[in-house]
Amino acid sequence: MTDVVGPYELAQLIGRGGMGEVWLAHDSRNDREVAIKLLARQALTDPELAERFRRECKLAGQIRHSHILPVWDYSVDGRPYIVMPYIEDGTDLATILKKGPIEPERAVNIVRQVASALDAAHRKGLRHRDVKPSNVMVEPDGDDEQVLLFDWGIAQPIDTSGAPPVTRLDQLVGTPAYIAPERLGDRITPDHRADVYSLAVVLYECLAGGKPFDGEDMAILTAQVLRDPPPLPDHLPAALRDVVAKGLAKDPEKRWQTAGEMAAAARAALARSVTPPAGVPQPVRTPPPTPPVNTPAAPVVAVPANGPRIAATGFGGAAVAFALFLTGVVDAGAFWLLLPLLAAGGALVGFGLWGPRRAAVRPGDPTLDPGGFPKPGP
Template identity: 50%
Template sequence: MCPRQFGPYLLEEVLGVGGMGEVWRARDTRRERLVALKLLPENLNGDPEFASRFRRESHVAARLREPHVIPIHDYGEIDGRLFIDMRLVDGRDLGDLLGEGPLPPHRTVALLSQVADALEAAHADALVHRDVKPSNILVTPTDFVYVVDFGIARSIGSTRTSLTITGATVGTLDYMAPERFTDQPIDGRVDVYSLACVLAQCLTGRRPFRGEDLPALLYAHLYVDPPRPSELVGACPRLWTR
């Protein structure tokens, strides 16, 4: 593929495509470095509410000094397209790793404790991720973790966003806290809930709730207790409480 120009960036290779945009390996011609460049969907260009929050929360994420938050070099809009310029990481996302099966409990704890550190730092700065899921967790060959896409996810229950099954929501619903399905205010607890869903999947190799559409998943999150990981995987130790 021939590189194409996007402002000062040369887009060299697509690294990933999802409901909230494309990630490219790109060359920043101003600083002569390779970066991961996220281009948000064009249909968000006409949403001033989202664009305002995107800039505000990208600014907060860019100034966080927590090592497990992906470093953000730049963000903004070029030719009407919102973008984020991030560090290019040599690694795989957690969803890719889980495609090979569940992780040992000790490795799960080691990885997700780093995610928890990133979320704790963000919450201390009043920043809620909103979209904690395996594909937003990058794991390097040495098992160092980066959390990406702070502030990008839409508030599904807001009055400006309809609850429809699109590419932007299908991958997220499996990890979405119940209050995200409503119009009530959200805080860092939605990220804690999502991280618990990721924890269950790491230990068992399967999503915590079964369901392929919005009604089924909404009902499950609201009313169904997920199975204990120790009931699904023999190598997973039981949690003893007194």
């Protein structure tokens, strides 16, 4: 017996995720194949959530853009669902990235198209809130690729009223590895620039083959607020690495202000890094002169600094403050007072345990080399 949801006959399971399942289905009203996303039944038990879902799906369905997979239909009755066109020969970006990083030119081309879609949505007053590779569809288009951004079911209208955002871990909407830092506190009201941060994470992942922060959800969320991402590989153009770093700025004011602005900067960075054509003389690099051979001085055994261990204890103190905030033990006001205190306290503990740095040891120095002390007399 064929499963039926509204006028849609479910044919084949395409994928399953945290928000529900995606099926290939037949639309009996319009005699066409569609992709239908079935949300978990408990997803919209809250009447306020159900109303927001209805409002946002309606708004998403009104956006017409070449890089947005449109919402054709939706429902909150019974089991909620969203209906979209079925892209037969498309592959989501997450599947592509399972094979590793992609060429910078391809990465920038994909991000450029997603940025165009986001800017169109932002102009309509809608932000996506879950920009990630699995929500980016890539399909062949001749010698190029057509990119579509989809899954607008959890999108949220941009709020300029100053209302506080969600701050509890179990209320966060989105995927931790792509959530902008300002969405985790109440000092700044998130706006469209949170999507710009998420898109910068996608670009980072395309270039590096991995996300800036990974692991357990709590560790990722803590890192989004407190840590800088690891640098991109050195073989990438420095200007392109700078573009990604600005997109991942913790402060929205220091970030690219629109997705299109970031994409344009990435394209310009690639253009500046193109190898000059054949026939253009290249500078000749002469090797540095060989230093004269001298009698080596007495060896010095350098002892590593204790800075990393001190920083680790400071980070541990900050993580404790962050955990207290997310679990509701302290409110936002107390969190911002507690965060520097615990971070500084942790660093002081590390400093007290290890000190800043041991002095270098020179063999034969009777004050530092244990083997250099004179033996006791008879």
